[in-house]
Amino acid sequence: MILISGSAAFADGMTSLMGWPYGSDFGPGLNYATQSAASTDTIPRRISNIVYPVIGLPALVEPESELTVIVYFAENEAYLDPDEWQLQISTGFKNPDDSFARIGDRVVQSYELALEAIAFDDATSTYHISCRIPATAPRDLYTIVVSTDLFWDFQPAAVRIQDEIGDSFSFVHFTDAQPTDIRTIGDDNEWNAHDYPGSGLGERGYAIFTNEIKNELPLLQPAFAVFTGDMVYNAALVAENDESYRIIQDTQVPLFLTNGNHDGYARFNGPDVRQDGLEFFNRFYGPNYYSFDVGSVHFVVLNSYDGDPARRHAGQLVVATPVDNWGGFLSEKQLAWVEADLADAQSRGQTSLLFMHHDPRGPYTADQPYPTSPIAGDGEEYWNYESSEWDSDPTDDIHNETPADNTGTRLLALALTHGVTHLFIGHNHFDGIWEFQAGDPLTDRFGDAVGGLSALQPFTVVQTTACAGNARGTGGDLEYNGYRWVQVENGNIVSLEFNAAANVQSIPAGNFWLEDFNNDGRYTHAQVVITNALPDDLGVAVEFYLAGIANGYQILDERTQLPLSFTDLGLGQNGELVVYARATAKGTGAKPADFPPAPGQEAKTMLTSRPHPTNQQPIVSFTMAPTNEEFTYTFDAADSVDPEGGELLYFWDFGDGRLGTGQTISHHYIVGGPNLITLTVVDPFGGMAATQSLLELADCCPDRDHDTDEDLCGECGMTGGTPDYLGFASLLAVAAFVFALRSGARKRS
Structure with missing residues (x-):
């Protein structure tokens, strides 16, 4: 582990370089979960001692690769004996000091990480623990547990073991969950086959989000997913973050998270900050801007709702959040960091992708002091700037901005200069793709020029619909919740659209799900049924939890009666067998005009386990x-x-x-x-x-x-x-x- 000028760089298998905005130059350093003195309300925390990897910034590692775990523990600076530490990864976990139920797989596998080196950083009060991933641990998503005689801590969904991806892989972009958005009540979105409930506040939104996190993404098994903000609606900040955390801690796909404006609203008692949503995000999920590499592709994730709490000032209603400024904004510190990060990636010949909540192309709206017009507002807000009429933070270096020169246009200039090929955004709750060729003037979604900027190479802006919140169409376009499947080949994005002919860019949510029977580690005969309402076949990943027996198993596709190939095997804590396999979930084959199918007309794929008819028991000795x-x-x-x-x-x-x-x-x-x-x-x-x-x-x-x-x-x-x-x-x-x-x-x- 090396800390240089407030940045940390370390090797974690495929995540070979983490550009970290927190270091010895920035306040509490890597312990970004420490509550500042600014917020008067106590903020619940889900991040305590382990500060990397965490639920919102997981580690992607290969078998037998090195993992650096960062642990904050200021009370003791000489706890360096490896015998005093134990690091474990587990596919399931129950926190005995918390009200959360057990998370992860129903059959728990645990693997110990071999410690190789421990160092202590005085500047950040953090231990940097180098350990080795077991060669035979299955390719899965794990909770990491750190225990000593003095403390113990865990982070769910924090370590993903998988084979080397290289330059060809798939990932998911999703955004704007906002499950308690009152506008979701009664939504009847096209292309969402599942009949989700819609009678109570948050009922439909949480149902869609839960199915995406626990059913759809685990079946599709992308290499990872990037979520670009608005995890919560922010009418009840603590309760909403608690519920969202309960859902995402149980995923089987690594999630890289950042915040949106709804996550970052700040509430005041007079002149004092009572609740700062950005601190909530840090203490629940981790940092909100960082970068990581997968193969030759450089991923940069930003917090586009930055700035002083004064510009993020919001009111409090039972089902809404009055606010004046909900557009994007970047601090000077974050701009300086992203400039250095993009320049470094460019010097290494990497392709850079940029992820954030807001569209920095605008249109641009001046920041206003709360409460100027928090209910009616100024219509849609895309990006805010600090005008000469009001400066939300006189102590920073950002003053007298204009629609032609602001943090949004400055970010775009950096992106164009340093070779960013794609910008992924959310915020607007509908799908959209804007492509610019070299020499094309950059325009916003309405076709207006942006800051006199022009593309220096092909540049694409990708906006993804709301994954669970209120979905909107544009004109006659379809309205649907969903998430975008992105295919990368040889370091280049080759596919962004699910069904271009039907103008359905994202995979519509609620169109496939899994049910299983006797699949809990106690039986030899278990069944998994995958329902697929989409027209196309899906390649899916499944897990069987079976009783440990001498001669092993076959997993049969009931349609073809052919056995599936196992991709991995694991051993449960009580001797259960965990089988990982891939299958094809048949689609309906329907034309877009006939979608979605009527209930009961979806395609079903049934997979069944049975003891192997001929395999012989291995011989064991040591x-x-x-x-x-x-x-x-x-x-x-x-x-x-x-x-x-x-x-x-x-x-x-x-x-x-x-x-x-x-x-x-x-x-x-x-x-x-x-x-x-x-x-x-x-x-x-x-x-x-x-x-x-x-x-x-x-x-x-x-x-x-x-x-x-x-x-x-x-x-x-x-x-x-x-x-x-x-x-x-x-x-x-x-x-x-x-x-x-x-x-x-x-x-x-």
Whole structure:
């Protein structure tokens, strides 16, 4: 980890460079979740110790790659012994100190991250922990858990393991959820087949958003998704952020988030800021401007509702938020950062894409002090500027702007100069694409010239409809909620539209969903049913959670009776098998004029599991031997084989609450005592075998109760003895699983 001039750069597999706006030069540094003294209301926080990766800025990593985890902990500056830290990733998690239900997959897989280095940064009071991703951890989205004797913390949906993407991949752009927008009540949008409820405030919006996050995006499995703001409507800031967080923490697709104007409104008590929406965003989701690389493509995500709380001043009504200035604006600090970031990407020969909520092309409206016209307003607001009549922040360097020269036109000039090819925006709740060739004058959506600017190379502005909020058409265009599927090949965007012939640019929401039966890890026969109302076939990703058995499984497409290929396999905490597979969900084949189909006329694809009819159980065996380091042993499973010659996966439980993967592995024990070692091997069809061996280690202090004593032991250095690591399976559950495999027992079918 290197901190230079307030920026951090570090390698995380495919996310090879993170341009970070927070560093030692900026206040609290990387602990952007620390509440400022400006807000008088206490802001609930979902970000505490872990500040990277987080739910709104996840890490994209490959198997066996390095991950740098940043942890804020100011109370102790010398906590550098690797034995005092445990980092774990898990596909499911239950926070015992919170009211949230368990998140993630219904069958939990946990994998330990091997620590390689720990450093402490005095300027930001952060630990930078370098660790290694396990080679055999399935390609999935994980919660990360950090635990020590002094604290523990977790971040859901924060680490995505996937194969190297390279320069060809797909991602999703979505925006403007605003589930409690009163305008969604009674919406009857075209191209949305699912009959969502619409009688109560937020009922329809939350239903659409939940299906997108928990059903549609996980089925489509893009490499990631970028959300460009208005997560909430902001009539009830705490309740809305709580509910949105509950939804997105349960996704299976990494989400890169930033805020919109509704997220960033500020409320006052007299001269004092009572609630600053931007602080809410930081404390719930993470930073709101940053950059990252995927292959040769550079993604830049901005906060386009920047500036002093005075210009973001909003009132409070039960179902609405009166506000004077809801257009875009950038601070001088953010402009300076994006200029340096784009210049650096250009110097490295990268293609840059820009993501933000507002359209910097305007039209432009002068900022006004609240309350000038917060109810009627000035019509639609796209971008605001600081005029000579009112300056919201006299202490900054932005004064006397004009419609021809403001932070929007300055940003566009930077984008055109530094080779940005596409600008993705939201805010206006309908789809639109504006293309400019080299030499074309830049115009806004109404065709008016923008700041005398011209494109220096092909430049495209892409606006995406509201994913769940009030969707609007333009003229005779269709109105629908949805999200945009973007296809990149060889570093260039090659597809932006779902159905160009029907003028449906985004994938309309509510047109496919998944139902499953007996799919919870207890059964051998489970079924997944995918309903698709779209005309076209869809390539989808599915997960089966099955009982662990000796001979493994086949997953059949009931239409073709052909088995699916497994893309990955995982082991649940209680010995369940997790099967990852890809399938084709048939479409209706209907013409656009016949869409959406009547209820019951959608296409259905049924996938069913069954025990493999011919696969043989693998043979499991291992040896263990001490190393030259006390309490450190090497475990070797080279004698484990698959009778059919397939490659095995190896899952270790070392008996002290720690886990490992790989054929050969070393493990260091912190305290002595009996440790029941368990090795489980899995063959390419999910066939399992397990064995156990007891390892007795001399206890440095046998008369001491390691479970209850609170004093520090001078020999082993432990308080309370054996660490109470979170989220791992109990030895009883593991022993029962091993017995079932050895005896040939079958679970329910």
